[in-house]
Amino acid sequence: MIYRGKTGVMLFSAVFSASVFLAAGCSAEASKPSPSGNSSSGTTVSENNLPENESRGATIEILPNSPADTVREFYKRLREKRFREAIFLTNLRPAIEGLSDDELREFQVDLEAIARNVPPQIEINGEVISEGKAIVTARLPDEDQEKMEVQEIRLRRDGENWVILSVDETAEKRIKKEGANYFYALRIETHEAEAKAMLERLHKAQLAYSLQNGGAFTSIDGLIEIGYLPPDIKTSDSTGYHYSLFLTPDRKSYYASAIPAQYGKSGVMSYVLELNGTSLPVVTGRDNNGKPLR
Known part of the structure; x- marks a missing residue:
C-alpha cells in the first residue's frame, strides 16, 4: 500500500484538464482525419517502439504557427x-492577464512541479486540422509519470493564431467572467477537495496499519515512514492545509483535523475525521474561520 502521490500539482492538474497538462490528455493510437472527409494538415504516425519512459523530437513536419x-x-x-x-497560448489567458508577477509567483509551487515533468523533447506525431479546429497528438507522461503514451491536444483557430483548449466551454465562460480571480477561487476549491480526500486516505492508511498491529493506530509520522501517506501531508506548501492527528492513550482510536494554512486564501472550510461506533470514518466540514472543528 505504498502511497505514490503527485506532490504539488493539484491545482494545475485540475486547470490543465483538457489534454494540455502532462498526463491529463486522452490516450490515442494516433490522430485521424474526421469521418466527414474534411481536409487535414500534417502527417499521422502510429506508436513507435521507443522505451515506455522515453520520447524523441517531432516525427512530422511542423510548419511555423501551425x-x-x-x-x-x-x-x-x-x-x-x-x-x-x-x-498565453491557452484559453486560460484571461485568467492570467490580470495577474501581476508577484501574484503569479503565488502559484509557483504548482507550476514548477509541472515544469519538472516536461520531457526535454516532445514527440509530436500527428496533426489534423478541420474547419478552424485541430487535434495534435504527442507522446507525454501518463498520470503516474511512469511511462509515455500518445495523447490528444485540442486547439481552435483565433485570428492568426492557434489556442490550446486547456479547459472546456463551461470553465472558459467562468474564466472570462472571473478573470484574475479564477485561479484564486480554483485554488481554494482544489485544496478543499484535496483536504477531504487526504483525510479519507489517512483513514485507509490507519485501517491497514491497525490490521497489522492488533487494532492499534499510529501517528502521521508513523504512516509516512512505512509509505502509507505522502510526505507532503506535513507541509502546506502544496496542500494549502495543516493536518493534525490525535491518538487516544491506548492508541485504539483517533481523530484527525485539517485547517486552511491561510484562511480565505488557501482554503475556507475546516474538516475533521472522526470514527463512529463501528470505526467507520465520518468526515465533516464547515467554515469555522480557519479554526479546528474539534
Whole structure:
C-alpha cells in the first residue's frame, strides 16, 4: 500500500484538464482525419517502439504557427518556466492577464512541479486540422509519470493564431467572467477537495496499519515512514492545509483535523475525521474561520 502521490500539482492538474497538462490528455493510437472527409494538415504516425519512459523530437513536419508548432512552443515555455508566456497560448489567458508577477509567483509551487515533468523533447506525431479546429497528438507522461503514451491536444483557430483548449466551454465562460480571480477561487476549491480526500486516505492508511498491529493506530509520522501517506501531508506548501492527528492513550482510536494554512486564501472550510461506533470514518466540514472543528 505504498502511497505514490503527485506532490504539488493539484491545482494545475485540475486547470490543465483538457489534454494540455502532462498526463491529463486522452490516450490515442494516433490522430485521424474526421469521418466527414474534411481536409487535414500534417502527417499521422502510429506508436513507435521507443522505451515506455522515453520520447524523441517531432516525427512530422511542423510548419511555423501551425497547431503542432503551438503545442511544441507551449511545452518549451513550460519547461523553461516561462509560465505566463506558456499560459498565453491557452484559453486560460484571461485568467492570467490580470495577474501581476508577484501574484503569479503565488502559484509557483504548482507550476514548477509541472515544469519538472516536461520531457526535454516532445514527440509530436500527428496533426489534423478541420474547419478552424485541430487535434495534435504527442507522446507525454501518463498520470503516474511512469511511462509515455500518445495523447490528444485540442486547439481552435483565433485570428492568426492557434489556442490550446486547456479547459472546456463551461470553465472558459467562468474564466472570462472571473478573470484574475479564477485561479484564486480554483485554488481554494482544489485544496478543499484535496483536504477531504487526504483525510479519507489517512483513514485507509490507519485501517491497514491497525490490521497489522492488533487494532492499534499510529501517528502521521508513523504512516509516512512505512509509505502509507505522502510526505507532503506535513507541509502546506502544496496542500494549502495543516493536518493534525490525535491518538487516544491506548492508541485504539483517533481523530484527525485539517485547517486552511491561510484562511480565505488557501482554503475556507475546516474538516475533521472522526470514527463512529463501528470505526467507520465520518468526515465533516464547515467554515469555522480557519479554526479546528474539534
